[in-house]
Amino acid sequence: MIASRYILERPLAKGGMGAVWVARHVELDVHVALKVMAPEHADTSFARDRFQREARACAQIQHPNVVAVHDYGVADGVPFLVMELLQGEDLQGCLAREGRLSLPAAIAVILPVCKGLRRAHELGIIHRDIKPSNVFLARQGEDVVVKILDFGVARITHDSSGQTTRTGVLLGSPSYMSPEQARGRHVDPRSDLWSLAVVLYECLTGRTPFGSQALGELLLEVCTEPIAPPTTFAPDLPAVVDSFFARALARNPDERFQSAETFAEALDSLRGGMPNLTLGPPRGMGRDPAAPEVSSSQTPPPTLTPTAPGIATTTMGRSRPRAALLALGIVAPIVLGLGALAVYGFSSPEEPLEPAGAAPAEPIVTRPPDTPAPTVSASAPAAPPETVTLPHAVPSAAPPPDVPRTSRKAPAPRASSKRPSPAPPVPTRDPTFGF
DSSP states (O other), X not given: OBTTTEEEEEEEEEOSSEEEXXXXXXXXXXXEEEEEEOXXXXXXXXXXXXHHHHHHHHHHHOOTTBOOEEEEEEETTEEEEEEOOOBEEEHHHHHHHHSEEOHHHHHHHHHHHHHHHHHHHHTTEEOOOOOGGGXXXXXXXXXXXXXXXXXXXXXXXXXXXXXXXXXXXXXXXXXXXXXXXXXXXXXXXXXXXXXHHHHHHHHHHSSOSOOOOSHHHHHHHHHXXXXXXXXXXXXXXXXXXXXXXXXXXXXXXXXXXXXXXXXXXXXXXXXXXXXXXXXXXXXXXXOOTTSOOOOXXXXXXXXXXXXXXXXXXXXXXXXXXXXXXXXXXXXXXXXXXXXXXXXXXXXXXXXXXXXOOOOOOOXXXXXXXXXXXXXXXXXXXXXXXXXXOOXXXXXXXXXXXXXOOOOOSOOOOOOOSSOOOOOOOOOEEOOOTTO
């Protein structure tokens, strides 16, 4: 029993920093996900600060698209964190099964993340580790609700506890880091938006923009190498998607989308004439009244420029000689940060202790045009949305322990100074999300 009120019933996942259990509150008789730190890390100030930072961040945000934290404490010298028990799977598992998502399905997943990030950023909280494994597709009744997980390396700008993170120390997952984060520099909300753009790129193409396996080369690639447009790997995507990423993956933060709201507006505009796809409810159930609406009435949709710097077009960004010279200026800070990243950013991945089996999914159903339905769009819907029809059998899952995970997928080929020949597209399917 933990803290005289939580009975540990069965393990869900474990990792180098701790484990997650299904637990039951003895007085309330409700089940929760209880994350407990490994005893060997309990005396490590960094690990304890990370645990407490995650609890404080999630408790402050209180948003439907962010995992809820119910309790935090220390029992027998070991910190623990109590969260809502989620059922479903993370986006990493979904992509491993589906290969890649259709454009409307990817938009339906990413827009709720924009909502959660918008609320976090309004409170001065920078996540710093947005990646597929920290985006959870949670089944709630007949709805699928997208949840952001793991604020353990978040930066809380208004933290009154005196806990800070040091500039020059690399925190996060290298494949999804923004260039400024990879350099160990100060980050702001635009860094999270870069990471979210990388997640979206992976959803649409089945790979990340950066493919180096060696850590130092990967960080240099994030900071300097031209980025192949997503249509290089997914020719079925409309050309306007390349224009979106030209801005979303601009290496200069001032040239990116400046807020989660403008990111969401531009992303939502990519639907064009497509029917909107939402993640629920599939049978006319009402929208969660606690989910705030994001209005775009006062902010015009941003203009997308296909030639924005930072992403490859016909000429693929910087010339090689100039990029090589620029790389020389950042090699030193990156190399100096590798030791810290090895300690703080990499641990053994968590290991699920039960299979994530799922029943066969029912097909996606398109609503008739005259049927009203809720939407997860960050702006008012222009058309009634599609819905995902889910079967009833759902595996149990919970937010992962404080362990950044590395992808096991084959690395993406490095972009060159010439536009690559279009690769055969990965087959897309509308997601069933494992339910």
